[in-house]
Amino acid sequence: MTRRIEKVVIVGRDAAAWLVALGLQRAVGQTGVKVQVVELPSLLQPVDFYPALPSLAGLHALLGVPEAAMLKACRGVPTLGQRFVGWGGEGSSFVHAYDIQRPAIEQIDFLQYWVKARGQGLKIALEDFSLAAAAAKQGRLSDTPAGPDTLAGFQPGYHLDALRYVRFLRGGALAAGVEHRPATLDAIRREGDRITAIVLHDGTEIGADLFVDATGAEAALIGQMPGAEVTSWGEWLGCDRILAASAPVLRPLPAFGQVTALRNGWVGLYPLQDRTALIASYAADGTSDQDVLAEAAAAARVPVSGDVVVSSFEPGIRARPWVGNCVAVGAAAVGLEPLDAVQLQIVQIGLSNLVALWPVEADTMPEAPLYGAAMASHAANLRDFQIAHYRLNRRAGQPFWDRARDAGGPASLQAKLSLFGSCGQVPLYDDESFLAQNWSAVFVGHGLIPKSYNPAVDAVPPQEQMESFQKLLHVIAEEVRAMPTVETWLARRTG
Amino acid sequence: MEDAERIRRIVIVGGGTAGWMVAAALAKVVGTRTHSITLVESDQIGTVGVGEATIPPIALFNKLLGIDEDTFVRETGGTFKLGIEFVDWLRLGHRYMHSFGLFGVDMNGIPFTHYWLRSMRNGAATDKDLFNAEAEAARQGRFARTPPGAPATMPRINYAFQFDAGRYAAFLRSHAEERGVERVEGRVAQVGRDSASGVLTDLLLDDGRTLGADFFVDCSGFGGLLIEKTLGAGYQDWSRWLPANRAVAVPCARSGTLLPYTRATAREGGWQWRIPLQHRTGNGYVFSDGFVSETAATDALMGRLDGEPLADPRVLKFVTGCRQRSWIGNCVAVGLSSGFLEPLESTSIHLIQAAISKLLAFFPQRRIEPAIAERFNREMTLLYETTRDFLVAHYKLTERDDTEFWRYCRTMDVPDTLRAKLDLFRSRGEVMPAGHELFREGNWFAVLYGQGLEPDGYHPIADALAADELGRRLDQIRAGVGARVATMPAHSAFVARCCAAPA
Numbered sequence: 001m002t003r004r005i006e007k008v009v010i011v012g013r014d015a016a017a018w019l020v021a022l023g024l025q026r027a028v029g030q031t032g033v034k035v036q037v038v039e040l041p042s043l044l045q046p047v048d049f050y051p052a053l054p055s056l057a058g059l060h061a062l063l064g065v066p067e068a069a070m071l072k073a074c075r076g077v078p079t080l081g082q083r084f085v086g087w088g089g090e091g092s093s094f095v096h097a098y099d100i101q102r103p104a105i106e107q108i109d110f111l112q113y114w115v116k117a118r119g120q121g122l123k124i125a126l127e128d129f130s131l132a133a134a135a136a137k138q139g140r141l142s143d144t145p146a147g148p149d150t151l152a153g154f155q156p157g158y159h160l161d162a163l164r165y166v167r168f169l170r171g172g173a174l175a176a177g178v179e180h181r182p183a184t185l186d187a188i189r190r191e192g193d194r195i196t197a198i199v200l201h202d203g204t205e206i207g208a209d210l211f212v213d214a215t216g217a218e219a220a221l222i223g224q225m226p227g228a229e230v231t232s233w234g235e236w237l238g239c240d241r242i243l244a245a246s247a248p249v250l251r252p253l254p255a256f257g258q259v260t261a262l263r264n265g266w267v268g269l270y271p272l273q274d275r276t277a278l279i280a281s282y283a284a285d286g287t288s289d290q291d292v293l294a295e296a297a298a299a300a301r302v303p304v305s306g307d308v309v310v311s312s313f314e315p316g317i318r319a320r321p322w323v324g325n326c327v328a329v330g331a332a333a334v335g336l337e338p339l340d341a342v343q344l345q346i347v348q349i350g351l352s353n354l355v356a357l358w359p360v361e362a363d364t365m366p367e368a369p370l371y372g373a374a375m376a377s378h379a380a381n382l383r384d385f386q387i388a389h390y391r392l393n394r395r396a397g398q399p400f401w402d403r404a405r406d407a408g409g410p411a412s413l414q415a416k417l418s419l420f421g422s423c424g425q426v427p428l429y430d431d432e433s434f435l436a437q438n439w440s441a442v443f444v445g446h447g448l449i450p451k452s453y454n455p456a457v458d459a460v461p462p463q464e465q466m467e468s469f470q471k472l473l474h475v476i477a478e479e480v481r482a483m484p485t486v487e488t489w490l491a492r493r494t495g
Numbered sequence: 496m497e498d499a500e501r502i503r504r505i506v507i508v509g510g511g512t513a514g515w516m517v518a519a520a521l522a523k524v525v526g527t528r529t530h531s532i533t534l535v536e537s538d539q540i541g542t543v544g545v546g547e548a549t550i551p552p553i554a555l556f557n558k559l560l561g562i563d564e565d566t567f568v569r570e571t572g573g574t575f576k577l578g579i580e581f582v583d584w585l586r587l588g589h590r591y592m593h594s595f596g597l598f599g600v601d602m603n604g605i606p607f608t609h610y611w612l613r614s615m616r617n618g619a620a621t622d623k624d625l626f627n628a629e630a631e632a633a634r635q636g637r638f639a640r641t642p643p644g645a646p647a648t649m650p651r652i653n654y655a656f657q658f659d660a661g662r663y664a665a666f667l668r669s670h671a672e673e674r675g676v677e678r679v680e681g682r683v684a685q686v687g688r689d690s691a692s693g694v695l696t697d698l699l700l701d702d703g704r705t706l707g708a709d710f711f712v713d714c715s716g717f718g719g720l721l722i723e724k725t726l727g728a729g730y731q732d733w734s735r736w737l738p739a740n741r742a743v744a745v746p747c748a749r750s751g752t753l754l755p756y757t758r759a760t761a762r763e764g765g766w767q768w769r770i771p772l773q774h775r776t777g778n779g780y781v782f783s784d785g786f787v788s789e790t791a792a793t794d795a796l797m798g799r800l801d802g803e804p805l806a807d808p809r810v811l812k813f814v815t816g817c818r819q820r821s822w823i824g825n826c827v828a829v830g831l832s833s834g835f836l837e838p839l840e841s842t843s844i845h846l847i848q849a850a851i852s853k854l855l856a857f858f859p860q861r862r863i864e865p866a867i868a869e870r871f872n873r874e875m876t877l878l879y880e881t882t883r884d885f886l887v888a889h890y891k892l893t894e895r896d897d898t899e900f901w902r903y904c905r906t907m908d909v910p911d912t913l914r915a916k917l918d919l920f921r922s923r924g925e926v927m928p929a930g931h932e933l934f935r936e937g938n939w940f941a942v943l944y945g946q947g948l949e950p951d952g953y954h955p956i957a958d959a960l961a962a963d964e965l966g967r968r969l970d971q972i973r974a975g976v977g978a979r980v981a982t983m984p985a986h987s988a989f990v991a992r993c994c995a996a997p998a
Binding site: 355360415419427 | 858922958
């Protein structure tokens with residue numbers, strides 16, 4: 001019989017450490033595996049927040065994280081998508097909404113009918129046929145699950161106060177039986193490509209069968225392992241600096257985040273219950289932090305108050321995110337900019353792949369390259385989604401944006417752009433976080449309109465098609481009218 | 496879009512299973528109101544009539560065409576199929592079932608098979624098929640669909656069909672012709688190409704008529720009249736992994752119980768299929784002429800029929816592999832013209848169906864964007880390759896060394912992609928197929944375990960249940976499967992009641 005893993009130590013901090021700890025405790029803790037967190041000092045500041053895609057709610061359900069209590073504790077606000085402002089030039093905007101179920105007509109994707117109608121002069125934007133986009137713009141969201149008589153229900157994402165979210169997750173993990181050791185790390189002891197122990201500042205040595213690196217971009221463990229260097233994506237993703245700040249709370253609470261293009265990057269505004277989180281992501285080369293702050297506040301039209309925190313980052317991926325008995329999750333494995341709410345998604349992908357590939361045998365772990373391949377595949381799709389925003393920008397005469405438009409992109413993205421541009425189909429790869437309708441919303445939003453449509457669309461007579469459009473718009477308007485506001489939605493959950 | 500940019504005239508070359516499937520689907524989806532759809536075939540050219548046995552996704556194709564299932568089964572002399580029984584593959588006298596069903600129910604986010612492996616390791620000796628309703632129903636010769644109005648929590652019965660391919664083509668032909676597809680009798684003598692762009696322009700028939708078109712579908716069979724002989728697509732030869740290159744086929748009179756499954760029996764130099772239909776039984780011997788002569792294979796087949804032969808045996812020749820590109824310019828190859836995989840897992844019709852659904856999704860304008868053909872070719876190649884690996888596994892994992900053929904198969908190198916799956920299965924009882932793959936974890940488990948590959952380990956999460964709790968749940972699932980199967984009628988009774996073919 002093989003030797004099972006008996007102990008796993010998660011070295012890290014913040015949401016990555018505690019989500020993975022709770023996830024492993026739920027998945028393998030019940031088989032007798034001891035799960036310990038060696039918690040390094042947090043890198044979070046009071047201004048920080050986490051944006052989350054709708055998929056986080058699914059993870060919370062699996063982990064037993066109570067949604068209402070979590071939202072209350074974390075000053076959380078639901079979000080139905082993101083509004084992009086100025087990416088297509090001054091005055092342009094569109095919403096990437098999270099509803100992925102736009103109704104098909106005669107089994108053909110709604111988009112195909114829209115492309116045809118647009119070619120014949122229709123002036124209504126694609127997003128106007130999205131229930132979530134319409135609801136988001138009115139600060140409302142659905143309070144009831146999907147039913148036979150309504151458009152498909154959709155799960156919102158969240159904006160969460162970061163420090164409070166970490167505190168909440170830590171409480172849940174400790175209650176579930178995770179062991180906790182706050183510490184600072186002095187060294188790791190390694191034999192070949194296996195870690196035998198980590199050495200803490202007080203001299204304590206901690207051994208384990210498996211070490212998880214959840215230290216974020218610091219990559220305190222995986223960064224010291226052989227063959228785990230970072231492959232940079234900087235040629236396609238030009239931002240390398242992040243600024244975080246806070247603005248006063250917005251009333252009424254919007255049901256979306258807003259991402260506005262700046263001269264050298266972008267600024268995002270994300271509503272929370274008691275404040276508005278602000279993040280700017282930009283290229284340090286050619287601009288000062290002070291200038292960005294001033295431009296961001298002006299572009300976002302909010303007064304910035306309190307602390308402003310600036311940090312650097314590099315987009316890229318570890319060539320081997322699992323080496324020997326050390327596996328990296330979150331930003332220790334994959335660095336992406338804070339666009340499209342991908343940070344927690346990366347953590348979630350790492351956790352689910354680690355659980356799926358939980359080693360059968362503690363001494364060999366042949367699962368490592370499979371984890372690496374899965375992470376690379378997932379991350380490349382997320383990366384392409386981010387690059388698409390830059391690649392399709394239509395801001396004229398600004399070097400940062402001209403460069404982004406001309407930088408090309410990976411062949412995988414090029415194939416998506418070409419096929420979509422010719423027939424409105426999104427060629428999905430394995431391990432996509434965003435589905436076809438997310439991609440098409442972003443492509444169309446940025447101005448990439450398919451040249452042709454599926455000929456089956458012609459089988460529906462124009463009059464009938466126009467009526468179905470009108471009916472859909474009517475249903476959307478009716479349903480949105482019946483939805484509660486964000487404030488009411490929250491009050492019903494959090495008291 | 497401008498009218499001049501649109502494809503208006505489509506010609507399909509060849510009227511076998513592939514040709515009429517394409518014609519019926521195009522007529523339904525693209526329509527003959529705005530497009531002319533012509534199929535050219537010759538009564539003098541026989542069709543291969545592959546794909547008498549199918550896999551469950553065919554239900555989607557029927558739905559696309561709006562075909563009533565009972566009508567379709569009745570018209571094609573069809574029967575229902577719950578899986579494939581493999582006989583003598585691991586060793587002589589051994590048999591296992593690859594059913595379309597799921598094993599048990601997933602628990603704690605991992606497949607049931609891990610729990611079953613754990614129970615086996617702890618000394619249980621329960622046949623895994625007792626946890627699989629389709630496998631158990633097949634064993635008992637029973638069949639029923641999921642009852643209408645069954646609760647959503649009740650697992651669906653997964654099934655496909657076995658039918659007369661000649662009648663299927665005729666059935667689809669009438670379906671297509673009713674919807675305005677024009678059938679032209681004739682042989683293609685010459686293919687016209689635009690000298691500048693190289694795109695196909697028209698077909699010259701042997702009686703002197705010319706058929707012009709904007710878009711061409713090559714369903715001409717192995718030779719690939721358009722895609723290969725005209726456009727030179729090139730072919731990847733996979734016969735080092737799948738050495739069979741001949742099949743001899745013959746129908747015989749129906750005998751015995753009407754089985755709800757196909758049987759594949761390993762023979763000296765290949766394997767023999769047995770497909771039970773309402774009006775006859777289909778038989779064939781797939782073999783490699785490098786190991787068994789055509790005469791010997793034919794004699795062997797004729798000597799092993801379980802009913803009177805109803806026709807003379809026919810020999811088909813093929814090379815297993817896949818066209819380098821099956822979409823070039825304004826021509827797409829569908830069916831045998833795009834590649835060939837032996838019918839060991841009944842994938843021929845599925846490969847046609849997959850190409851059709853991609854063609855419909857990517858349906859182009861007259862000026863065809865290269866991105867469309869590239870994506871189509873990439874997806875088809877992946878489908879062929881991953882399906883190939885699944886077939887190769889059946890051969891590679893044999894213990895037989897009684898003939899030269901099986902010694903070759905047992906010791907041959909396999910594609911790296913398959914090697915990785917076999918290693919993973921050996922270490923932890925799963926292969927983790929990628930999202931685009933046709934055969935899923937349960938399919939691989941049935942075949943790899945069936946072929947004698949016993950994993951060294953299983954997913955550690957399966958240890959989470961206490962031993963007595965695990966035993967209780969296994970008993971419960973097995974009892975549930977048993978009770979469900981007991982309510983099903985005999986397959987022959989089900990067919991007689993809902994879709995008996997006219998005598």
